[in-house]
Amino acid sequence: MTTANRGQTRERAATFILKRHRMRAAEALPWLVAIAAFFIVPDRMTFGSQVLIMVMFALSLDLILGYAGIVTLGHAAFFGIGAYTVGLAAARLQWTEPISGLFAAAIAAGIVGFLTGWLLLRYRGLTLLMLTLATAIMLQETGNLRSDISGGYDGLPGLTFKPLLGVFDYDLYGHTYYLYVLATLAVVFYFVRRIVYSPFGQALTGIRENVRRMHAIGSPVHRRLVTVYTIAAAIAGVAGALFTQTNAYVTLTVFDFDNSAKVMVMLILGGTGRLYGAFVGAAVYMILEDYFSKLSPTFWQFGIGLLLVLAVLFARRGVLGLFESFGEYLAERKKR
């Protein structure tokens, strides 16, 4: 290939990536909805904060499951590490400044993510499923073993945090918290979006689609997987930290298998590997759960099971995938 030719190819590749990376108008929609919710249902902001936290948690899972194709049953481990970093710092060390708490949680969860990722990501299939699951449960059991520090299954209740930025105090309806969580989510989302559309993100998709070929073209597969696993762990840690801060308590149930399964279900319902799937899935799941589990928890559990079965059989790409298929169908009809 001549130099000029290569330059041309590079330019074409660059414009292609830039074009894809460009923000579209529709991408403002979830943020507008989140801001609108603040004004329309101001009395449900505590619930709203929980939805946004789950969005962030699902977003972190999307990075590893949706983009890198790592199937894990223990993602709650990192959520729990983040939650307990902030909880323990506040309860045992009187470190109650919220924003530095988020960074501490991200670092702690990131370190655990790096270590376990480096060790576990060389395995696949059932072995990887069991190892990630065992990691989360071992953290939970460790917490239970040292209940003198962690508070065991009773948890760390009644935590208080300093006002945000030293100025904004928390009100009864959780308005401050909602905006705080929303702002954090926006920062995290921008970061994740940059990653996904970077060459690194492309390499991850390549690994998901065909590991062998990525090995063959000399891509450092393991290093890439560990990197994204660490990043996702740190983000899940931030989500966990926000969980502790907004609820003012934390118990060992954050490490539950249920928590890992729940976030996966949310992401699947929304659609994997498309960033906004986390938004749609978490919101839909949380709102349905809020409504139906009040009605009857048994009924809700049956419903979520049925939803999963139907999603696998008929809508493998989630709610957003359904919309896409519908859009394609319309475009197809227009052409005729």
Place this chain on the structure above:
Amino acid sequence: MPHVANIAVSILFDGLAYAMFLFITSVGLSVTMGLMGFVNLAHGAFAMAGGYIVVSLTRTLGIDFIPSLVIASLVVGAVSVLFERGLYRRLYKATDLEQVLLTIGLAFMAIATFTYFYGPIPKSVPLPAWLEGDVNLGFRNFPTYRAFLIVLGTALIAVLWYAFERTNIGAKIRAAVDNRRMAESVGINVDRLFTLTFALGSGLAALGGGLAIQLLGLSPSFAVLYLVLFLIVVAVGGLGSLKGTLLAALVIGVFDTAGKYLLADAGGFFVYAVTVAVLLVKPAGFYGRE
């Protein structure tokens, strides 16, 4: 008998009984996963269903415990064929993730259904008189029910070993686990073989569920709570290996029991530590194919 030896014997005995339950319940999962690579998280739900059928048969219809166990295994084995034909079959070629999601969805639905009909409170069953109390083995007393579990488990192991290693159908299953394509090309109908082993495995799971009522208690959450242990046994033992599943069940059973005896606070920590240690060294389990 000195105190320490006494505890050691108790741990071994209880661990062995527990291991038998784990083996009976997990062996079907191991073989079906080895055959089709299908991740079946609804396996625990089949075990739970078996347990509840035993509860209904003994308490409502007044049938004896042992015949109830047999009926429950047959019913669940037959019903599981419907699931295999109707649902699982569509996903053999799908990804791990899709199989996980479908089967966990089924498990959730099963838990909800059984909670609706039986309530969330653990159930018990009336045992025949000869299974109650203790049995004296010469040097000390042991609970009869656990002794029964060990005898039954050993008998089942012998039968399964014979069926697996000495019969035509067992040879076909081993061939299909080793190399599915090759087995198909020499004319073995792997699909039908799979349906058969799936039904057998689910039936055994139901038997395990029935036996678990007196050992561990039976509530609807059983389907997910113990599923993790079954999966651990399968992963540690190696997919599709009878020998591996037995060894893994023994190791996990004894370690879990020892952990609960010696360090009650640590709970399940031992089991998971052992699991991680084994899988890090042997990712495919004791007797799995790398």
